[in-house]
Amino acid sequence: MKNSDKLAIRTQNLQKKYRDFWGRDKVQALQNLSIEVRSGEIFGLLGPNGSGKTTTIKILLGLVFPTSGQVHVLGQSPRSVQAKARIGYLPEESYLYRFLNAEETLDFYGRLFRIPRRERRRRAAELIDMVGLAHARKQPLREFSKGMSRRIGLAQALINDPELILLDEPTSGMDPVGTREVKDLILRLRDQNKTVLLCSHLLADVEEVCNEIAILKTGILEVSGPVDELLAVRDEIEIRLRRTENQTNESVRQAIESTGHEVLEIKHPRVSLEELFVSIVEKNTSEKSEPISSENPESKS
Amino acid sequence: MKILALAQLTVLDAVRKKIFIVFLLLLASLASSAFFLPVVQASDRIKLVDSISLGWTTFFGMLIAIFLSAFGIPEEVGDRRAFTILTKPVRSHEFVLGKWIGYITVIGGIVLVTWLSTILSIWLLHPHDSIPKARQMVGAQSMDIPSLSLPDEEDSSDQAPQAQSIRQTLGKRPDLHLLDRNHPTAFWSFDNLDPSTIPEGESIGRLKIALLKTLRTHVEVVRTRLRYIHPTSGRQSTQELEFHTFGGQHQQEIELLCPRRFISNDGRLTVALDRLDPHFDLLVQTKSIGIYLSAESHAWNLGKAFLGSFLMLVLIISLTVFASTTLSGPVSVLVGLTGFIIGHCVTLMQTLARQVRHGEMTLERAFRQLLEKADQGHDHAHSSSGHEGHDHGTNYLADLLDGIATWIPDFTRFRLTDTVTNGVSIPAELLWQLTGTCVAYSAAALLLGIFFFAWSDVERTEGPWWHIIRFLRTRRSSR
Ligand SMILES: Nc1ncnc2c1ncn2[C@@H]1O[C@H](COP(=O)(O)OP(=O)(O)OP(=O)(O)O)[C@@H](O)[C@H]1O
Ligand SMILES: [Mg+2]
Numbered sequence: 091m092k093n094s095d096k097l098a099i100r101t102q103n104l105q106k107k108y109r110d111f112w113g114r115d116k117v118q119a120l121q122n123l124s125i126e127v128r129s130g131e132i133f134g135l136l137g138p139n140g141s142g143k144t145t146t147i148k149i150l151l152g153l154v155f156p157t158s159g160q161v162h163v164l165g166q167s168p169r170s171v172q173a174k175a176r177i178g179y180l181p182e183e184s185y186l187y188r189f190l191n192a193e194e195t196l197d198f199y200g201r202l203f204r205i206p207r208r209e210r211r212r213r214a215a216e217l218i219d220m221v222g223l224a225h226a227r228k229q230p231l232r233e234f235s236k237g238m239s240r241r242i243g244l245a246q247a248l249i250n251d252p253e254l255i256l257l258d259e260p261t262s263g264m265d266p267v268g269t270r271e272v273k274d275l276i277l278r279l280r281d282q283n284k285t286v287l288l289c290s291h292l293l294a295d296v297e298e299v300c301n302e303i304a305i306l307k308t309g310i311l312e313v314s315g316p317v318d319e320l321l322a323v324r325d326e327i328e329i330r331l332r333r334t335e336n337q338t339n340e341s342v343r344q345a346i347e348s349t350g351h352e353v354l355e356i357k358h359p360r361v362s363l364e365e366l367f368v369s370i371v372e373k374n375t376s377e378k379s380e381p382i383s384s385e386n387p388e389s390k391s
Numbered sequence: 392m393k394i395l396a397l398a399q400l401t402v403l404d405a406v407r408k409k410i411f412i413v414f415l416l417l418l419a420s421l422a423s424s425a426f427f428l429p430v431v432q433a434s435d436r437i438k439l440v441d442s443i444s445l446g447w448t449t450f451f452g453m454l455i456a457i458f459l460s461a462f463g464i465p466e467e468v469g470d471r472r473a474f475t476i477l478t479k480p481v482r483s484h485e486f487v488l489g490k491w492i493g494y495i496t497v498i499g500g501i502v503l504v505t506w507l508s509t510i511l512s513i514w515l516l517h518p519h520d521s522i523p524k525a526r527q528m529v530g531a532q533s534m535d536i537p538s539l540s541l542p543d544e545e546d547s548s549d550q551a552p553q554a555q556s557i558r559q560t561l562g563k564r565p566d567l568h569l570l571d572r573n574h575p576t577a578f579w580s581f582d583n584l585d586p587s588t589i590p591e592g593e594s595i596g597r598l599k600i601a602l603l604k605t606l607r608t609h610v611e612v613v614r615t616r617l618r619y620i621h622p623t624s625g626r627q628s629t630q631e632l633e634f635h636t637f638g639g640q641h642q643q644e645i646e647l648l649c650p651r652r653f654i655s656n657d658g659r660l661t662v663a664l665d666r667l668d669p670h671f672d673l674l675v676q677t678k679s680i681g682i683y684l685s686a687e688s689h690a691w692n693l694g695k696a697f698l699g700s701f702l703m704l705v706l707i708i709s710l711t712v713f714a715s716t717t718l719s720g721p722v723s724v725l726v727g728l729t730g731f732i733i734g735h736c737v738t739l740m741q742t743l744a745r746q747v748r749h750g751e752m753t754l755e756r757a758f759r760q761l762l763e764k765a766d767q768g769h770d771h772a773h774s775s776s777g778h779e780g781h782d783h784g785t786n787y788l789a790d791l792l793d794g795i796a797t798w799i800p801d802f803t804r805f806r807l808t809d810t811v812t813n814g815v816s817i818p819a820e821l822l823w824q825l826t827g828t829c830v831a832y833s834a835a836a837l838l839l840g841i842f843f844f845a846w847s848d849v850e851r852t853e854g855p856w857w858h859i860i861r862f863l864r865t866r867r868s869s870r
Pocket of ligand 2: 144182258
């Protein structure tokens with residue numbers, strides 16, 4: 091519990107102006123950004139396109155120098171090699187060497203952390219399996235699809251078993267199963283008490299895995315705080331029942347209304363599209379011989 | 392290990408980019424030129440193969456080196472692959488050095504393979520001939536030209552014009568001496584020769600002289616004579632020489648055929664050259680004569696020449712990498728090419744500086760003469776102040792040229808093709824000097840490159856280096 095009191099990331103009054111070669115200001119990407127991410131937290135950074143999410147991550151990694159303000163990552167300067175050894179980063183797009191294959195890629199990045207060879211081999215194999223690229227071990231990255239590149243990028247970010255993981259749109263380009271797996275992975279990382287900073291436009295995903303969020307707009311922090319608090323609708327309440335007859339519904343409504351409360355709606359809950367998709371695809375992969383149409387008995391004639 | 396991993400990646404990149412195909416083309420053309428050339432003398436063919444392979448390695452190696460190293464870093468920063476690397480615990484200098492080591496490994500591999508295949512092709516071409524060994528040369532310790540007064544037998548007004556102009560330039564080259572009517576003989580003396588290293592029964596050294604026509608005649612065979620003199624007993628052996636000439640001035644090179652017994656036990660030898668033909672003077676220097684010392688295999692000597700080329704390529708790579716840490720790929724290519732060209736112009740610049748200086752002297756003299764002729768007795772102050780200004784301008788130019796020439800490594804020193812084809816062993820000291828130059832300049836270029844690379848962020852708009860630029864800019868704009 092002592093761990094959760096430590097700050098994994100702390101920024102104070104962070105400002106970033108992008109400039110041209112001659113030093114003239116072009117874009118104010120961040121203004122007075124102060125965020126704090128505690129260790130063991132899954133932190134979601136949200137915002138419209140061009141709001142400065144990627145810029146924030148690049149500053150946290152020491153790739154981009156802030157124009158002013160202070161940054162501490164794992165208690166150190168973002169440019170320190172000690173801090174970098176404990177960080178994993180998945181870039182917005184996979185910037186990897188296209189002439190290497192999946193195994194070589196992981197081996198190469200492992201060497202940059204001075205991981206001994208045997209350990210490197212073991213971890214590479216493990217990560218390749220984990221991100222579902224076992225069939226493409228020896229395939230050069232140049233032949234990878236977008237989702238596959240994301241997957242190897244994710245594996246690459248985890249090669250050093252990092253304490254702090256920065257994921258810039260990890261699920262972009264991934265199929266729903268992949269997205270599900272990424273979310274499960276993030277939840278697993280949370281169980282291992284790692285810190286994750288996540289940027290994403292898929293709000294449902296963020297909602298599902300994050301316990302803290304911050305919303306940026308044109309470089310300004312608009313809202314931040316625990317998800318549960320921010321999303322709770324304090325003046326409504328939800329009751330879910332097993333399927334009932336229409337008459338029962340009515341009597342429930344009357345019973346509630348008789349206590350003086352207002353019932354807003356009574357309806358069937360829906361599964362999310364993601365749940366449906368995942369259930370179909372996973373069922374299909376488990377019964378590979380059957381065609382997709384067999385899912386629906388009516389259309390099979 | 393991190394640097395090594397990065398270097399390996401760079402090499403792998405070059406390999407998978409099929410850089411070596413260019414190089415294989417080079418080898419193929421090399422082999423074809425060696426095998427399909429009309430068969431001349433074995434030694435001539437070997438010379439040809441040597442110079443072709445060395446020249447082409449330097450040229451193609453230069454192109455590969457520049458294009459490889461100019462685009463490497465800018466490409467990776469541009470397409471942001473460098474981001475993934477730099478977020479790992481990799482420092483900027485490790486990134487730059489890793490790249491650099493990768494490039495010199497690729498180029499080193501190319502040079503090594505060309506060397507080996509040159510040796511192989513020579514061996515295939517001449518499996519039975521003994522390939523002439525490379526010999527180290529030692530120059531004479533001193534030269535002596537005693538004067539001799541002879542009765543006038545030639546009309547000096549009949550001298551060929553080239554001879555006269557060369558006599559004029561002789562004034563500026565104190566190292567050159569003329570064997571003429573009054574000074575018909577030059578003596579060179581050698582000390583510290585080790586008779587055991589001097590070959591018996593074959594050439595012991597080499598003489599290089601220039602013939603200078605003094606009369607308007609059509610002599611085609613010029614006779615001279617070499618004498619080998621035992622320094623203590625005074626015994627002599629003579630070697631008659633005949634040169635065939637077709638022009639006025641002529642460079643000639645001959646082998647010294649001196650029996651070993653004319654070298655004294657304490658390792659001394661005197662060689663004399665006599666001017667016998669009244670139509671020709673001989674131009675000589677102390678270093679006109681060299682005696683061969685230890686022998687070395689041709690392959691090894693060729694290897695040293697390849698090493699020289701490699702060191703030059705390393706210099707070019709360092710320069711290009713330095714440029715590529717801040718500039719774009721195409722601009723870095725330009726920087727590399729410019730470096731290559733300027734490096735080859737150092738001697739030219741020095742000559743130019745000398746010409747500017749001397750040219751100005753004759754100009755000044757001509758000017759003064761003109762003035763003296765035109766208005767004798769008129770005021771000189773005006774005219775002298777007039778050409779003083781001129782004087783300064785040209786001197787500055789000469790100084791500038793000289794200054795540039797002293798700070799730029801002379802790439803022609805790294806090109807050892809002539810030495811190899813002349814069968815002269817490349818001295819180890821020279822290689823050490825070249826290595827020193829290469830290391831010093833490469834280190835400077837890399838340090839600067841790393842400095843620029845580390846001092847700015849990956850978007851190239853922030854960092855101390857940019858603070859300086861911005862500082863200068865704001866100061867200018869606030870004025
Ligand atoms: N290298 C750069 N040079 C100049 N401006 C830049 C640079 N990188 C980003 N910007 C600007 O900074 C602002 C923030 O960009 P950033 O990439 O951080 O946005 P983002 O929140 O990640 O957007 P997205 O959701 O599209 O990924 C944008 O206005 C963008 O134009
Ligand atoms: Mg982004």
